[in-house]
Amino acid sequence: MRGRKAINALVLTLSTVSAVIGLIFLFWILWTLASKGFDAISSKIFIYDTAPPGREESGLRNAIVGQLILVGVASGIGIPLGILAGTYLSEYGKNSKFANFIRDISDIMMSAPSIVIGAFVYAVLVAPVGHFNGWAGSAALAIMMIPIVLRTTDDMLNLVPTQLREAAYALGAPKYKVILQIVYRGAKAGIITGVLLSIARIAGETAPLLFTSFNNNFFTTDLNEAMPSLTVTMFNFATSPYEDWIDLGWAAAFILGSFVLGVNIIGRAIVKKKKG
Amino acid sequence: MHKVVDKGFEALAKLSAFFVLIVLAAIFWVLFKEAEPAIETFGLEFLTNQKWAPNLEIFGGAPAIFGSIVSTFLAMIIATPIAIGIAIFLTEIAFEKLKTPIGTAIEMLAAIPSIIYGMWGLFYFAPLMREWFGGNGLGLLTAAIVLSIMILPFMAAITRDSMNTTPHILKESAYALGATKWDVIKDVVIPYAKAGIIGSIILALGRAIGETMAVTFVMGNVHRIPKELTDPATSIPVTLANEFTEADSDLYYSSLFYLALILFVISFIVIAIAKFYFLKKSRSAK
Numbered sequence: 001m002r003g004r005k006a007i008n009a010l011v012l013t014l015s016t017v018s019a020v021i022g023l024i025f026l027f028w029i030l031w032t033l034a035s036k037g038f039d040a041i042s043s044k045i046f047i048y049d050t051a052p053p054g055r056e057e058s059g060l061r062n063a064i065v066g067q068l069i070l071v072g073v074a075s076g077i078g079i080p081l082g083i084l085a086g087t088y089l090s091e092y093g094k095n096s097k098f099a100n101f102i103r104d105i106s107d108i109m110m111s112a113p114s115i116v117i118g119a120f121v122y123a124v125l126v127a128p129v130g131h132f133n134g135w136a137g138s139a140a141l142a143i144m145m146i147p148i149v150l151r152t153t154d155d156m157l158n159l160v161p162t163q164l165r166e167a168a169y170a171l172g173a174p175k176y177k178v179i180l181q182i183v184y185r186g187a188k189a190g191i192i193t194g195v196l197l198s199i200a201r202i203a204g205e206t207a208p209l210l211f212t213s214f215n216n217n218f219f220t221t222d223l224n225e226a227m228p229s230l231t232v233t234m235f236n237f238a239t240s241p242y243e244d245w246i247d248l249g250w251a252a253a254f255i256l257g258s259f260v261l262g263v264n265i266i267g268r269a270i271v272k273k274k275k276g
Numbered sequence: 277m278h279k280v281v282d283k284g285f286e287a288l289a290k291l292s293a294f295f296v297l298i299v300l301a302a303i304f305w306v307l308f309k310e311a312e313p314a315i316e317t318f319g320l321e322f323l324t325n326q327k328w329a330p331n332l333e334i335f336g337g338a339p340a341i342f343g344s345i346v347s348t349f350l351a352m353i354i355a356t357p358i359a360i361g362i363a364i365f366l367t368e369i370a371f372e373k374l375k376t377p378i379g380t381a382i383e384m385l386a387a388i389p390s391i392i393y394g395m396w397g398l399f400y401f402a403p404l405m406r407e408w409f410g411g412n413g414l415g416l417l418t419a420a421i422v423l424s425i426m427i428l429p430f431m432a433a434i435t436r437d438s439m440n441t442t443p444h445i446l447k448e449s450a451y452a453l454g455a456t457k458w459d460v461i462k463d464v465v466i467p468y469a470k471a472g473i474i475g476s477i478i479l480a481l482g483r484a485i486g487e488t489m490a491v492t493f494v495m496g497n498v499h500r501i502p503k504e505l506t507d508p509a510t511s512i513p514v515t516l517a518n519e520f521t522e523a524d525s526d527l528y529y530s531s532l533f534y535l536a537l538i539l540f541v542i543s544f545i546v547i548a549i550a551k552f553y554f555l556k557k558s559r560s561a562k
Contacts, residue, residue, distance in 0.1 A: 004456055004458075008457055008458040011364075012457055012458065014361060015365045015368075015369060018357060018362060019362045019366070019378075022359075022362050023362075026381075026385045026428070026429065028400075029385075029396045029425070030385070030388075032399075081295060084289045084292035088286075088289035088292060088293040093293065101297075102296055104551065104552065105297055107547070107551050108547050108551070111483055111486075112540065112544070113485070113488070113513060113539055113543050115486065115513045116543075117303070118516075119536045120303045120307060120536075123306050123307075123309075124302075146296060147296065174279070174281070175285075176281055176286075197387075200387055205389070206389070206391045231489075235391065238399075238493065253392050256392070257388060260389060261387065264387050
């Protein structure tokens, strides 16, 4: 009896200790990000473009705009495709072999190494053109996005009660109208959350951009050119020997981290509100 | 009119679903095609050849493959017990009021871009390793530890989800028989959620082996099989990230694609095992 209690106490202590150790490390990283980033952030960041080291007028404007364009275009491609594919699985394919096969494939794609997707897109969209370009970066991000959106759409549409669909059919509505006007409306909060989480996920990706959109020290909105991004700028600046570049790297990390966490919090709030 | 739109919508949706399959097939095909010159030149010897000398046009993938496998393995050894500890803490130990905030915090940390873990590793953790073990602080062990910290929140979150699938009634019955918390965890929760827990851990392994940004900064990027754990090394993603844009010959470029193909196949197999062997049950139960 006593032995059992002692083992119980020991295991519970070990679990608690491991939870504390894990949390300490994780909060250490968050703290580093917050304090380093906060020091490095100033209005200059948003006014000037990345400049050679030692220059006073140096910021991240080009990288921020580039990142927004890359993620925006990727969302424009990835979200509709992901939602349509998810709709097919939930509303047409259901439990058919084909639908389940696509679900499996999509799950595998969701965890595929992002750098390999970058290499793939390089071979398809960069090498034939002969130069790095923003389209390739967006395409790589979109490829990562589709499985995430597909999965949540599939799951969320599945939660919509069948009776709602049947009621609409009984009124004579064709299937596409039932989906567009009834099913989507019922699953709206869940789909929006899934979409937001997928945006947060791809916004933090560096590896697929390294050899697709590459980097650019100049301001550009032309997707046919190499396009700067916060993540690739972080990669280049953090490994540089220059103090001011490293600080800019932390500023980029802070902006990116805040964006990703912010979008996550909004996404969760939407689902919670719906539930509550 | 409605009929046409109806059919059109269905076709569009079906095409989008097909697109996922097309992309996956295209990735395999393109990686293979681009790797073909290297596959023809080096064959399977590529997997065991330790020499990576771009100036001599000799490419062997062994150091990168070794680095990938060992760093992931070490990271899993470090992260798995801690993640399970956190999952047990969150499902069985923490007060109701603590469960949600800590659980949410862990999920948030899983969302932090991995490059931020990498930067922290480079500027804060590598100097510590330098103090403790000498050298420049960059190497296999540093990479494995940073990787374990990066994978920890993801692993803890999905392990907790698996443990949470245990029905309350089972646990309560055990408690009613006088079981301690550990008895319940060991004899009820773990047997019930075993497949899910193993699947979650393998899924985390799949993530870890393809991870680039958390380890690129701290691995050292040296194409040698390290003699000590603290020696600099490389891995497949690290090699790709550092050398892809520098590849100046066709064979160099092709060898990098050979590495990418190997990584893709490894992660494909790992994820497939996790998903179809262990996580199947927990999915159909949903």
